[in-house]
Amino acid sequence: MTEAPPQSTLLVLHALRLRSVAPSADVARRLSVDPATVETLLADASTRGWVRHREGVLAGWALTATGRAEGERLLAQELEASGTRTTVERAYTSFLELNGELLAICTEWQVVSVDGVEVVNDHRDVERDAGVLARLGRLHAATRPVLEQLDTALDRFGGYGQRLGAAHARITSGETEWLTRPTIDSYHTVWFELHEDLLATLGRRRTDERPG
Numbered sequence: 001m002t003e004a005p006p007q008s009t010l011l012v013l014h015a016l017r018l019r020s021v022a023p024s025a026d027v028a029r030r031l032s033v034d035p036a037t038v039e040t041l042l043a044d045a046s047t048r049g050w051v052r053h054r055e056g057v058l059a060g061w062a063l064t065a066t067g068r069a070e071g072e073r074l075l076a077q078e079l080e081a082s083g084t085r086t087t088v089e090r091a092y093t094s095f096l097e098l099n100g101e102l103l104a105i106c107t108e109w110q111v112v113s114v115d116g117v118e119v120v121n122d123h124r125d126v127e128r129d130a131g132v133l134a135r136l137g138r139l140h141a142a143t144r145p146v147l148e149q150l151d152t153a154l155d156r157f158g159g160y161g162q163r164l165g166a167a168h169a170r171i172t173s174g175e176t177e178w179l180t181r182p183t184i185d186s187y188h189t190v191w192f193e194l195h196e197d198l199l200a201t202l203g204r205r206r207t208d209e210r211p212g
Contacts (some may be wrong), residue, residue, distance in 0.1 A: 008033075010078060011156065012041045013063065013071035016051060017200055018193050021060040075201050084153035085202075091149040092198045096209065098146070099195065101139050106180050106188050108132050123176075133171065136179070136187070140168050157197070163190045 015027045024042055028035040042061055045051040050067030054060060063071065079085050109132050111118045112125070123129055143164065150157035167187040170178040180188045199206060 007078075008037070008041055009045070010071070010074040012038060012045065013050060013067055013074065014156075014197075014200065016061055016063045017068065017071050018196055021054055021058050021062045023060040027061065072200065072203060076203055078154070079201060082154060087149060087153040088198070088201055091146050091153070092202060094146045094149070095195070095198060098139060098142060099191075101135070102188070102191055105132055105136050105139065109176075109179055129176075133176075133179075136168070136171065140164065154201070160190060160194050160197075164194075 011031050011033075012027060015030050016022060019026065019030070022030075024038050025035055027033075027042070028038040031038070042051060045067065046053070048066075048070075049064060050070050051061050052064055054062055079088065108121075109129070110121055112121045112128070113119075121129075144161065147157070147161040147164070151161065163185055164187060167178045167185060167190060171187065178184065178186045180186055182189060195206075198204075
């Protein structure tokens with residue numbers, strides 16, 4: 001078994017992998033780490049050519065191609081050191097079995113078919129919406145064992161259950177924007193991040209999941 005990589009560096013690079021672009025304060029909040037510590041880690045990573053700071057409307061830190069490769073190397077090293085590849089692969093397989101249903105739920109929440117044409121859902125059909133949310137509830141319950149399996153494998157997977165649970169609680173309380181809105185920690189946002197996390201951890205690509 002190999003030696004585990006420096007966790008602080010791995011977590012910062014991985015956070016940027018999952019967020020694409022993020023200010024240092026957002027990275028600190030995501031990792032529950034002191035902002036000054038994150039600033040130091042980012043400065044070191046910048047010196048090494050692993051990250052760069054973007055200006056403009058979407059300002060923040062982002063991985064370079066070299067940084068992405070380094071992050072993948074550290075993730076592979078972590079997985080090997082933990083001896084939990086089989087567990088993560090099993091959880092990933094279970095996740096994929098649920099993924100199609102989550103995507104279908106989100107689509108059905110956003111659009112409806114009228115005379116064979118898909119249009120934006122105006123949510124006036126309360127009964128239809130209730131059925132979609134009931135499906136989400138069943139999916140959420142089915143996801144828990146997968147998240148528990150991941151949590152036992154690697155500690156950094158531990159936050160997903162809480163984040164999905166928080167989003168689901170808001171949805172069931174009537175704040176239905178927490179199902180798909182991309183600018184908040186919505187159910188779909190967290191789910192998409194978990195999917196990317198699993199792919200990155202196992203060294204796979206989304207294109208690997210497509211038939212043919």
